[in-house]
Amino acid sequence: MKVPLLDLHAQLRPLREEIGRAVAKVIDSVQYIQGPDVAELEAEVAAYSGVEHAVAVSSGTDALLVCLMALGVGPGDRVVTTPYSFFATMGVILRLGAEPVFCDIDPVTFNMDPDQLAGTLARDSDRRIKVILPVHLYGQCAHMAPIMALAEKYNLPVIEDAAQAIGAQYPGMDGHKWVRAGSMGLAGCFSFFPSKNLGGMGDGGMVVSRDSEFAHRVRLLRNHGAEPKYYHSLVGGNFRLDTLQAAILRIKLRHLEDWHAARRANGRYYDQLLSETDLLEQGVLSTPASVYRNAPGQADSEPNYHIFNQYVIRVQKRDELLQHLQAEGIGCEVYYPVALHQQQCLGPDFKIMPMPNSEEAAAQTLALPIYPELKKEMQEYVVRAIAAFYQGT
Numbered sequence: 514m515k516v517p518l519l520d521l522h523a524q525l526r527p528l529r530e531e532i533g534r535a536v537a538k539v540i541d542s543v544q545y546i547q548g549p550d551v552a553e554l555e556a557e558v559a560a561y562s563g564v565e566h567a568v569a570v571s572s573g574t575d576a577l578l579v580c581l582m583a584l585g586v587g588p589g590d591r592v593v594t595t596p597y598s599f600f601a602t603m604g605v606i607l608r609l610g611a612e613p614v615f616c617d618i619d620p621v622t623f624n625m626d627p628d629q630l631a632g633t634l635a636r637d638s639d640r641r642i643k644v645i646l647p648v649h650l651y652g653q654c655a656h657m658a659p660i661m662a663l664a665e666k667y668n669l670p671v672i673e674d675a676a677q678a679i680g681a682q683y684p685g686m687d688g689h690k691w692v693r694a695g696s697m698g699l700a701g702c703f704s705f706f707p708s709k710n711l712g713g714m715g716d717g718g719m720v721v722s723r724d725s726e727f728a729h730r731v732r733l734l735r736n737h738g739a740e741p742k743y744y745h746s747l748v749g750g751n752f753r754l755d756t757l758q759a760a761i762l763r764i765k766l767r768h769l770e771d772w773h774a775a776r777r778a779n780g781r782y783y784d785q786l787l788s789e790t791d792l793l794e795q796g797v798l799s800t801p802a803s804v805y806r807n808a809p810g811q812a813d814s815e816p817n818y819h820i821f822n823q824y825v826i827r828v829q830k831r832d833e834l835l836q837h838l839q840a841e842g843i844g845c846e847v848y849y850p851v852a853l854h855q856q857q858c859l860g861p862d863f864k865i866m867p868m869p870n871s872e873e874a875a876a877q878t879l880a881l882p883i884y885p886e887l888k889k890e891m892q893e894y895v896v897r898a899i900a901a902f903y904q905g906t
Contacts, residue, residue, distance in 0.1 A: 516882050516891045518844030519708055523886035524772075528764060535760040548756030554763050558703070558719050561680070561766065563696045566728035568720045569754035570735050573676040573704025574601040576718035577646075578608065579752050580672045580700050583730045586611050586643055593633055594646040594674075595625045596854040597871040602648055602674050603853045614642060615854050617868045621802045623650045623825070623878075626870070627659035634667050645671045649678035649694050651848075652710070652776075652822035653803055657683050657697045664698075671698030676718075677822040679703045679711050680773055684805055684816070691816045695721045700731070705762055710776070710822055711769050713758040775885035776821040782889060783824055783881065786896040797829045797903055823848060824883035830902075831877050837902045843895055846880045 525532070535550075542548060551569050559567035570576050586592060588610035594602055596615040606613045614637075616629035625647045634642065645664050647655040657673075664671045675681070678694040686692045695701020705717035722728045730747070733740055738747030784800055792798040805818035825848065828834055838845050852871040859865070881895055 514891065514894045515842040516844060516887075516895055518846055518880070518882050519884050520886060521707060521712075523884070528768070531764055532761055535764055536757060539756050539760050542756075545756050546753060548759070550756050550759040550763060551754055554754075554759040554766070555719070557763060557766055558679075559721060561769075562693045562701065562721045564701075564721045564723050566722045566725060568722075568728055568731045568735060569759060570718045570720060570731075570752040571754055572716040573702060573706060573718040574605060575735075575750075575752040576676075576702035576704070576720045577601060577672070577674060578605040579731050579734050579750070580702060580720060581605055581609055581611070581644065582734050582749070583727060584644055584670060584672075589641065590643040591637070591641045592644045592646050593630065593642050595648050595650075595871070596852045596868045597623060597849065597874055598648045598650060598674065598853060599676070599849065600853065600856070601676070602646065603856070606646075607858070611643075612641075613853070615866070615868060615871075617870045618874065619656070620870045620873070622653055622656070622804060623874055624648065624653065624655035625660065627656050627663065630660060631663055634663055634669075637667075642667075642669065645669050645698075646674060647671065647698075648674040648676075649681060651801070651825055652678050652681055652820040653801075653818065654678060654681050654683040654694050654805075656804065658686065661686070661697060673698045673701040675701045676704035676706075677709065678820060679709070680769055680817050681820045682805075682816045682818055684818075693817075696723065699724055699727060705758065710772060710820055711762065711765055713762050713765075715755070715758055717754050717758045717762065719754075772885040773817050773820045776824075776883055777817070777819065779883050779885070779887050779892065780819065780821045780824050782892055783883075783896070786892060787826075787899075790896065790900045792900065792903055795903070798899070799827045801825055821883050823880040825878050825880050827874070827877045828879055828899075829877070831879055834899065834902050835879060838895070838898055841894075841898045843898055844882055847878065848880050850875055 555567040590611040593614040616633040619626045675694040681694040682691040700722040703719040705713040734749035735752035738749035
């Protein structure tokens with residue numbers, strides 16, 4: 514049996530005609546830059562995320578970059594973030610001449626550990642940290658309540674890297690029972706890379722915010738800082754989202770909650786199948802965990818506490834298991850094999866502190882297929898192949 518890590522053909526089939534009509538409409542309009550679908554998508558994503566403002570940009574990376582630019586981050590500044598994420602989280606900091614400061618992750622959720630953050634901020638005696646940049650990794654929000662409390666204590670803005678987490682929810686912020694990723698800090702950043710839960714047919718991203726002044730500044734910066742045309746109050750860049758991508762994403766957004774529900778159902782079925790093996794008891798494997806899964810008074814099916822952009826297991830003999838699964842026709846991936854603080858591009862002079870939880874996660878984690886159209890028999894085949902590997906070693 515072949516089980517791909519992601520099957521975009523299965524997602525496209527029922528949407529192909531509608532997407533084709535939307536693309537043709539944009540082609541005929543010849544409004545390829547900042548056409549009406551861009552503004553419509555912004556309004557729809559803002560409403561979905563529970564914020565007042567959304568600014569469509571060219572990628573998730575550029576969403577992070579333009580937010581830091583809007584805050585004036587530059588040489589001599591520091592941005593505190595997690596060392597366990599996609600490179601863009603750190604790359605945008607380095608591109609602005611600023612310095613990343615890392616605090617280790619929680620070993621259960623893989624997200625920024627608020628206790629580690631508290632220690633990092635307490636040690637910042639010269640107050641060079643200008644921004645807190647948590648990541649909602651794999652589709653689950655970081656523990657934002659203590660992070661936001663620390664941000665208030667130190668008067669620091671929070672930019673949420675929610676590239677993998679559009680629609681994920683977090684309990685109990687600002688008197689609300691559940692709020693969405695991207696709505697808790699000064700701004701949130703989404704990626705529409707094709708493999709994301711809400712993916713385009715090319716690169717794309719979005720900045721969402723409750724702050725009108727900040728959103729306006731981001732809007733200026735995405736178009737060379739020009740307002741009106743040819744009059745530049747800021748030095749920005751070309752961070753615009755194509756109208757074609759916006760038209761496609763508007764169609765897909767209408768299906769996003771159903772896709773989340775299917776991914777969550779697949780995640781629960783993996784949990785069940787893996788629990789029926791003896792691998793958990795042997796300690797050679799552990800499954801994804803959410804600190805919000807059993808929130809008081811909430812049925813498991815109600816909040817999107819985890820949208821499963823990835824379903825990631827932690828295993829012993831990870832690399833050997835990866836090779837075994839690939840040989841069995843099962844798509845799987847390592848997110849991420851090298852922690853950010855260990856990347857070569859930082860150079861020999863960068864002060865590297867040990868990040869044991871991140872380093873261990875980089876050595877042990879493996880993502881399994883979790884896409885909405887995944888069939889139960891395919892999941893069963895995956896788990897049988899995992900069990901067979903450990904039974905034979």
